Amino acid sequence: MGNYVFKWNLLWTSPYKDWLIAGIGKTLLIGASAWVIALGVGIVVGMCRHAASRPLRALGTAYVEIFRNIPLLVQLFLWYYAVPPLFGTAFMRMPNLNIYVAIVGLGLYTASRVAEHVRSGLNGVGQGQYWAGLSTGLTHFQLYRYVIIPHSVRLIIPPLTTEFLTIFKNSSLALTIGVLETTGAANRISSFTFQGIEALTAAMVIYLVIGLTVVGLMSIIERRARIPGLYGRE
Amino acid sequence: MSLDLSVIAANWKLLAQGFLVSVQLFVISLTGALVLGIFVGLGRLSSKAWIYYPVTAYVNIMRNIPLVLVIFWVFFILPLFRGTSVSPFVAATIAFMIFEATYFGEIIRAGFQISRGPMLAGLASGLTHWQTIRYILIPIGLRRVLPSLVTQSIVLFQDTTLAYVIGLREFVRTAAAIDARVVRSLELYGFVGFVYLLVCLTASLLLRRLEERGVGHKSLHRDQEFDQTVRPVRGA
Numbered sequence: 132m133g134n135y136v137f138k139w140n141l142l143w144t145s146p147y148k149d150w151l152i153a154g155i156g157k158t159l160l161i162g163a164s165a166w167v168i169a170l171g172v173g174i175v176v177g178m179c180r181h182a183a184s185r186p187l188r189a190l191g192t193a194y195v196e197i198f199r200n201i202p203l204l205v206q207l208f209l210w211y212y213a214v215p216p217l218f219g220t221a222f223m224r225m226p227n228l229n230i231y232v233a234i235v236g237l238g239l240y241t242a243s244r245v246a247e248h249v250r251s252g253l254n255g256v257g258q259g260q261y262w263a264g265l266s267t268g269l270t271h272f273q274l275y276r277y278v279i280i281p282h283s284v285r286l287i288i289p290p291l292t293t294e295f296l297t298i299f300k301n302s303s304l305a306l307t308i309g310v311l312e313t314t315g316a317a318n319r320i321s322s323f324t325f326q327g328i329e330a331l332t333a334a335m336v337i338y339l340v341i342g343l344t345v346v347g348l349m350s351i352i353e354r355r356a357r358i359p360g361l362y363g364r365e
Numbered sequence: 366m367s368l369d370l371s372v373i374a375a376n377w378k379l380l381a382q383g384f385l386v387s388v389q390l391f392v393i394s395l396t397g398a399l400v401l402g403i404f405v406g407l408g409r410l411s412s413k414a415w416i417y418y419p420v421t422a423y424v425n426i427m428r429n430i431p432l433v434l435v436i437f438w439v440f441f442i443l444p445l446f447r448g449t450s451v452s453p454f455v456a457a458t459i460a461f462m463i464f465e466a467t468y469f470g471e472i473i474r475a476g477f478q479i480s481r482g483p484m485l486a487g488l489a490s491g492l493t494h495w496q497t498i499r500y501i502l503i504p505i506g507l508r509r510v511l512p513s514l515v516t517q518s519i520v521l522f523q524d525t526t527l528a529y530v531i532g533l534r535e536f537v538r539t540a541a542a543i544d545a546r547v548v549r550s551l552e553l554y555g556f557v558g559f560v561y562l563l564v565c566l567t568a569s570l571l572l573r574r575l576e577e578r579g580v581g582h583k584s585l586h587r588d589q590e591f592d593q594t595v596r597p598v599r600g601a
Contacts, residue, residue, distance in 0.1 A: 135445055200565035201558040202523040204537060209558060212550035296429070303431035307530060314434050327441035335430050335438075342429040 138326050142333050147320045154316030155337055161233050161312060162299040162341075168238025169245050169298065176242060177249025191246065198243035203236070203304055210236040211308045233305035241298050248290045252283035285356055292349040299341050313337050372549040373556050383539025384560065390454065390525045390535060394461035395518055398469050401462055405470025410478065420470075427467040432527055436460040440531045457528035465521050472517060476510030477502065515572045519565050526561075536560070 141147055179191030198206070211232045215223045225231075256279050264274040306315030317334035321327035373380065408420030427435070439460040443451040483505065487497035526537045534542070540553040 196566055197562060200519075200523075200562045200569070202526040202537075202561055204526040204529060205554055205558045205561060208537070208541070208550070208554045212544065213554055214551075216550070300429075300431040303433045304527075306433065314431060314437065317434070318437050321437070321441060327437075331434065331438050331441065334434055335426070338430045338434070339426070 135328070137329065138324075139329055141320075141324060141326050142329055147324070147330075150311065150316040150320060151313070151333060151337075154311055154313040154334075157230065157305070157310060157312040158299060158302050158337075158341070161230065161237065161302040161305055161310070164234045165238035165241060165302065166295060166298050168235065169241035169294070172239060172242035173245025174249055176246035177253070180246060180250040181253045191250075195243045195246050198240055203240050203301060204307060206240055207233065207236045207304060207308055229305070229308045229310050232308060233302065233310050237298060237301055237305070241294060241301070244294055244297075245291065248287045248294065249283075251290075252287035253279065255286050256282045285353075285358065288349065288353045288356065292346065292353075295349065296342055296345050299345070300338065368552060369549060370552060370556075372543070372547055372552050376543050379539055379543060380536070380556070383534060383536040386454075386534060386539075387522075387525050387536040390457060390461070390528060390533075391522050393458050394465065394525065395521055397458070397462035398465035398521065399514075401466035402469025402473055405466050406473030406477065409470060409474045424467045424470060427464055428471075432460070432464050432524055433530055435464045436527060436531055439463075453528065453531045453533035456531060457525075457533050461521065461524065465517070465524070468517050468520075469514065472510055472513045473506075476513070477506040479505055479509075512572060512576055515568070519568050522568075523561065523565065 142151065176191050176194050179187045180195065182188055182191070211229060215228065215232075222228075260278055260282065261274065264278040265271075269277065302312055303314040305312050306318070311319060313334050317330040320330035324330070405420060405424060408416050409424065411417045411420070436457060440451070440453070440456040443456055443459070479502065483501050484497050487501045488494070492500065525535060528535050529538045529541070532538065536557055540557045544550050544553045
């Protein structure tokens with residue numbers, strides 16, 4: 132350790148500074164876009180898992196088990212190396228294909244986790260609410276629109292916060308298919324300059340800042356959405 | 366393009382070797398992470414500030430950065446201390462240990478943080494301090510902790526694929542090396558994915574079976590909303 136010379140100013144000189152900034156941009160882009168897919172697909176799959184119809188439930192379960200039990204890295208490789216050839220060479224030569232693949236792959240993977248939270252949220256509302264809603268003459272649609280969904284959305288905000296944090300961390304796997312997001316950029320700086328401590332510290336701080344921002348944002352949403360006196364979370 | 370599974374048959378020895386490396390990586394990391402995790406869990410329960418705050422900082426940092434970054438850290442830092450390069454296997458193992466220990470530690474902390482009631486009841490009925498720990502805290506804690514520990518171990522098994530990034534010849538890297546030669550991505554990665562699916566699904570089904578039998582007694586572990594399934598009423 133003795134002869135390591137720190138060069139912190141390396142981090143704000145070109146081209147390293149530009150790599151890091153581009154990396155942050157890609158981390159945020161991949162994380163946020165994948166989150167949109169994860170929420171959309173996750174809600175649909177979660178509702179399937181909750182449905183009264185048996186085939187729908189089986190479909191939902193199959194989705195969750197497959198996407199949760201295959202490592203994300205393997206899923207990304209399948210989407211990136213195995214799927215594009217099926218669509219022909221024009222598709223394979225598409226610019227920025229790896230970024231799109233990272234977004235879709237990460238989104239579909241996270242959807243399986245979101246689906247489990249959606250299901251437990253729907254189950255967490257309690258049988259009484261279903262009976263009560265139906266007996267007051269609500270239709271099935273109204274029951275969900277006015278009773279079940281408003282309740283369960285508030286129940287699942289905390290676990291979804293965790294997933295939202297995880298999606299930014301998991302976006303680092305995009306480096307394995309050649310996307311230079313934050314971790315990839317830091318590793319590149321490290322191998323170009325051998326100043327790994329500075330580069331990796333920078334990446335660490337960036338992730339911590341993203342994490343704190345997400346937690347802050349989500350706690351604002353949670354506070355705004357809270358029904359006074361209904362859920363005892365401080 | 367058609368599926369040609371003969372690639373798997375032709376390279377099964379290499380693939381088996383790669384899988385074995387993954388398993389070794391998993392077993393060693395798991396052992397280390399569990400041991401370290403117990404200390405992390407104890408540290409998080411400690412009332413001494415000089416233990417609690419450093420451990421808490423360590424846990425919070427690790428849980429907020431990606432595992433890949435930790436692997437790069439270890440792979441870069443270790444040679445600086447040792448003066449020579451470190452094998453990817455050693456680096457990956459250490460990275461998994463220090464990263465996963467924080468997750469195991471939090472599970473252990475949550476499980477053993479039981480209410481004072483049972484402990485006080487034990488003391489009141491004449492058990493010694495050690496006996497309350499032995500007969501009350503540990504049985505209750507272990508039951509609450511076991512299901513989550515197994516789930517986290519399954520996650521760790523999947524996470525070992527990340528050793529790929531520092532060039533370790535584990536299962537995925539082996540498949541990638543074969544793919545570079547024969548260009549059969551769908552078959553190779555499909556096979557790798559299938560093996561992981563098989564192993565992890567079996568493990569989680571076994572866990573569910575165990576839970577139903579009462580290991581991790583229902584009233585004692587995690588949110589009950591996972592256990593009771595409420596279904597909408599059909600046709601109103």
